[in-house]
Amino acid sequence: MNILSNSTIVYASGLALILWLYGLIKERRRNPNQLPLPPGPKGYPIIGNLLDFPRYKPWLVYDKWFKIYGDMVYFEVLGQPFLVLGNLERTNDLFEKRSSNYSDRPRLPMVNELMRMDYIFAFMPYGDWWRRHRRLFHEHFHPNTVQKYQNIQINTARAFLRRLLKSPDDFMHHIRHTFAATIVKVAYGTEIEEENDTFVANAETALRGLAAAGNTGTFLVDLLPIMKSIPEWFPGAGWKKKAARWRYINGLVANGPWGQVKERMKTGTAEPCIATTLIDRLPDEDAPNFAEEDMLSRNTCAVAFVAGADTTVSTVQSFFMAMALYPEAQKKAQAELDEVLCGRLPEFNDKSNLPYINAMLKESLRWQMVTPLAVGHRCTNGDEYNGYYIPKGTIVIGGGWTILHDPEVFKDPLTYNPDRYLKDGKIDKTVRDPGVASFGFGRRICPGKLFSENSLFSIITHVLSVYDIRPSLDKYGKEIEIKPEMTSGLLSYPEPFACRITPRSKKAEDLVNNSSLMDLL
Numbered sequence: 001m002n003i004l005s006n007s008t009i010v011y012a013s014g015l016a017l018i019l020w021l022y023g024l025i026k027e028r029r030r031n032p033n034q035l036p037l038p039p040g041p042k043g044y045p046i047i048g049n050l051l052d053f054p055r056y057k058p059w060l061v062y063d064k065w066f067k068i069y070g071d072m073v074y075f076e077v078l079g080q081p082f083l084v085l086g087n088l089e090r091t092n093d094l095f096e097k098r099s100s101n102y103s104d105r106p107r108l109p110m111v112n113e114l115m116r117m118d119y120i121f122a123f124m125p126y127g128d129w130w131r132r133h134r135r136l137f138h139e140h141f142h143p144n145t146v147q148k149y150q151n152i153q154i155n156t157a158r159a160f161l162r163r164l165l166k167s168p169d170d171f172m173h174h175i176r177h178t179f180a181a182t183i184v185k186v187a188y189g190t191e192i193e194e195e196n197d198t199f200v201a202n203a204e205t206a207l208r209g210l211a212a213a214g215n216t217g218t219f220l221v222d223l224l225p226i227m228k229s230i231p232e233w234f235p236g237a238g239w240k241k242k243a244a245r246w247r248y249i250n251g252l253v254a255n256g257p258w259g260q261v262k263e264r265m266k267t268g269t270a271e272p273c274i275a276t277t278l279i280d281r282l283p284d285e286d287a288p289n290f291a292e293e294d295m296l297s298r299n300t301c302a303v304a305f306v307a308g309a310d311t312t313v314s315t316v317q318s319f320f321m322a323m324a325l326y327p328e329a330q331k332k333a334q335a336e337l338d339e340v341l342c343g344r345l346p347e348f349n350d351k352s353n354l355p356y357i358n359a360m361l362k363e364s365l366r367w368q369m370v371t372p373l374a375v376g377h378r379c380t381n382g383d384e385y386n387g388y389y390i391p392k393g394t395i396v397i398g399g400g401w402t403i404l405h406d407p408e409v410f411k412d413p414l415t416y417n418p419d420r421y422l423k424d425g426k427i428d429k430t431v432r433d434p435g436v437a438s439f440g441f442g443r444r445i446c447p448g449k450l451f452s453e454n455s456l457f458s459i460i461t462h463v464l465s466v467y468d469i470r471p472s473l474d475k476y477g478k479e480i481e482i483k484p485e486m487t488s489g490l491l492s493y494p495e496p497f498a499c500r501i502t503p504r505s506k507k508a509e510d511l512v513n514n515s516s517l518m519d520l521l
Contacts, residue, residue: 030382035389038074038083041065048076055218057488059372059401062086066402072388078223081394082216083379087406088436091398094385095377095442103443104378106395109228110219114243115209119254119299120306122375122444136300138447140274146451149186150348150458156182157458158345158515161466165512168501175316175459176204182455183308187301188257189273202252203306207491209246214490216376216395254302275301304448311370312452314493316459318368319360322416323469324482324499329418330469332356334504337465343507345515346461348454354461355426359418361456366434367416368486368494372401374440375490400437414484466508472498 043049053075054061065073066086073084085091094102104126112118121133139145160178164171177192180200184192192200213219219239221227232240257275264270265279278297283290323330336356337346351358379394390396405413409432410420421431439446446452463469471479485495503509 030392031389033384033389035384035387037081038072038388038390039069040074041069043076047078048080050077053077053217055215055488057372057486058215059399062373062397062399063402063405066399072386074388074394077217078220080217080223081391082376082397083390083394084397084399086399086402088403088432091403091437091441094396095398095444098383098385099442101380101383102377102396104380105444106216106222106376106378107225108216109221109225110213110239110243111210113225114221114228114240115213115246116250117206117210117246119250119295119302120210121299121303122440122446126378126380126443132296133299133303134447136278136296137303140277140300140304141448141451143450146454147348149182149451150454152185153182153455153458154347156185157462158512160459161462161512161515164463164467164501165503165509169498171320171499171501172317172496175320176200176313178459179308179313179316179455183305184257185273186308187274187304188261189271189276190257190260199253199257199305202249202256205249206246206253206306207311209242209249211487211489211491211493212242213246214375215373253306254298257305258298258301274304307446307448308451308455311491312455314368314370314491315364315456317494318484318486319364319456319460320463320469320499320501321482321484321494321497322364322367323464324471324497325484326416327470329360329416330464332418333360333460333464337461341465343511345511346458346465348458350461351457355422356418357457357461357464358427359421360460361453362421362434363416363418364456364460365438366404366410368484368492369401369404369438370491371438371440372492373397373490374400374437375444377442377444398437398441403437404432404434466504466512467501468504470500470502472500 041049041052044051062073062084063086065084071086071090073086075082085094105123108123112123117123121130121137124130124133156178159181160174163174163177167174177194177200180197180203181192184190184199216222221239230237230240232244261270261273261275262279265276270276275297278300282293282297333356336354340350340353374397376395376397379390379392379396382392383390404410407413421427423430435449439449439452471482474480480498482497482499483495486492487495503512
């Protein structure tokens with residue numbers, strides 16, 4: 001994606017010169033102790049590190065920079081300071097211990113203003129409006145509440161098994177369909193179409209836009225918001241057309257399902273769900289706070305819908321890839337399931353008796369991360385840390401991929417190995433849990449973590465209890481090599497790959513065919 005035409009760079013550089021001089025004068029006043037900035041790659045005057053600012057798989061570039069400059073890497077792009085943190089101690093010190101100063105978000109004009117993904121509170125500025133969104137979301141996804149969604153997760157997992165039996169080559173599509181079906185049922189109380197569901201298609205399009213634009217600086221307008229005024233016909237402004245398309249889709253995602261639930265409630269045909277609960281609690285339409293409360297409730301459902309329909313999809317796709325690449329891990333998991341389940345399908349109360357499966361869940365979150373960098377935080381006020389000065393407004397990024405692929409913590413980090421979490425047949429609590437980085441950091445950690453982990457557990461246990469996953473075969477009967485490559489972007493997915501999914505036995509096949517009857521019991 002070429003987003004930096006020559007004309008755009010010239011235009012941006014002129015604006016950056018003015019901002020750079022102004023910022024330089026202000027920053028000297030804010031750093032009274034004249035502490036140095038953290039180390040990092042040397043940039044050019046005015047444009048800073050614009051030319052080597054990483055846009056393709058930036059987590060891998062930062063990982064290399066950590067080896068050169070240390071675990072704090074500082075650089076500037078057009079006057080915007082960035083700080084990337086390369087170990088867990090740094091992220092804890094800033095995002096946890098100094099959370100009041102590092103919980104804000106960058107402005108993100110492309111995502112919030114042009115694409116209108118401002119309904120997603122993960123991108124909202126730190127403040128009361130964000131707190132109200134997170135509080136309402138947490139009300140429906142906290143540890144005691146997510147248990148009531150487990151029957152839905154079990155039923156959709158078993159429907160997933162039946163789809164795999166019917167058309168195993170379409171497993172990537174079936175994975176997406178399963179997670180979409182789960183969250184649409186939870187959030188809006190409705191079933192999705194087997195094929196070409198409009199709401200699901202819109203959510204996937206919105207998330208493709210988020211994956212493309214979510215990392216600050218991918219589009220230059222994030223660094224120079226004044227560029228929003230550039231018309232679409234201006235050379236190099238194709239990004240505005242993309243933003244317009246994504247803005248239209250986001251309107252459908254945020255408003256479409258919410259409006260349908262309201263209509264079903266009027267006719268008495270709505271199924272109980274998060275949306276019906278929130279709509280019942282809205283004030284009268286003529287109340288002065290109705291519009292605000294309606295937006296708050298609508299946004300909460302839309303966030304659940306968008307995040308639940310797709311983000312865990314990446315982890316499950318990576319799991320299928322891992323099973324094809326590491327058959328020994330698959331066999332260990334299946335042996336444990338066979339011993340515990342004794343010929344039945346799994347339930348959530350089996351979780352405590354499945355240590356290897358729990359280790360597999362952790363490794364699936366670590367091995368190929370959905371968000372290798374997560375969303376950047378913003379330093380609200382200038383700060384001094386470890387002998388360095390961190391300027392006000394610095395975008396601070398937790399290097400999640402590096403934290404979970406540190407060879408001093410995880411031996412052979414590129415290898416998928418659930419055994420790394422086990423000791424004497426139990427989970428070894430001294431081993432770093434991937435949750436320290438896989439769901440974000442500090443106060444901005446993902447509040448849907450438990451729901452996501454439950455979905456992951458249900459899918460993995462159901463699949464391995466009845467299916468074998470192997471690489472596909474070419475026309476000569478030779479296994480086709482699978483390369484564990486991931487896409488770039490805020491959200492990272494496995495590059496397309498193929499595998500063979502076959503029932504483990506005739507008994508396993510019967511178990512799948514009869515699973516629809518179990519759902520009715």
